[in-house]
Amino acid sequence: FVDKLDPQSGTAxxxxxxxxxxxxPTGVTVAGSMANTPAFxxxxxxxxxxxxxxxxxxxxxxxxxxxxxxxxNTSGTVTLNGVSVPAYSFGPNVAGYYWxxxxxxxxxxxxxxxxRIFIEKNTTDSIADVNxxxxxxxxxxxxxxxxxxxxxxxxxxxxxxxxxxSVDFVSAVTNAGFSGYKLIGA
Numbered sequence: 001f002v003d004k005l006d007p008q009s010g011t012a013x014x015x016x017x018x019x020x021x022x023x024x025p026t027g028v029t030v031a032g033s034m035a036n037t038p039a040f041x042x043x044x045x046x047x048x049x050x051x052x053x054x055x056x057x058x059x060x061x062x063x064x065x066x067x068x069x070x071x072x073n074t075s076g077t078v079t080l081n082g083v084s085v086p087a088y089s090f091g092p093n094v095a096g097y098y099w100x101x102x103x104x105x106x107x108x109x110x111x112x113x114x115x116r117i118f119i120e121k122n123t124t125d126s127i128a129d130v131n132x133x134x135x136x137x138x139x140x141x142x143x144x145x146x147x148x149x150x151x152x153x154x155x156x157x158x159x160x161x162x163x164x165x166s167v168d169f170v171s172a173v174t175n176a177g178f179s180g181y182k183l184i185g186a
Contacts, residue, residue, distance in 0.1 A: 037067040058169060086154060099180055100119055100178070102141070104169055115140070116160050121146060145183070
């Protein structure tokens, strides 16, 4: 048993040889750059009402996973792990590339000219979006890889619809919502 392995010389440490299998048993926690954390999975406890032709931030207030406490599930800006995180946003304190995805659907059978779900970085930059025409009760899903700096970058999900009235966006079930995780080694 040892607490730490260091290379005999230099700064490179090799575990095994080409063709070997390195096994990490069930129940072992992997931390650092080999972990898919921070990670989160959230959904809304109720539908989000969306006015016509208005960008609406989805109110993801229920967490099923928040490995490092980096998701703000409240309606105001808070500081989490030293990062200022706007309402219903993810602001990891570890720099790297992240997979983020969101989904749900508009609940009304209105005649839509346009509806859209998009992921925004730093509350202004749309980094991924899906646009649908005349879709209702049909799922919308968006996902992308994004680099987050670990000190100030955040992501959130917004929707817009143009039915002419208010329509609910359904992300209030555990199989919809917003999720993401750090890519290993990225």
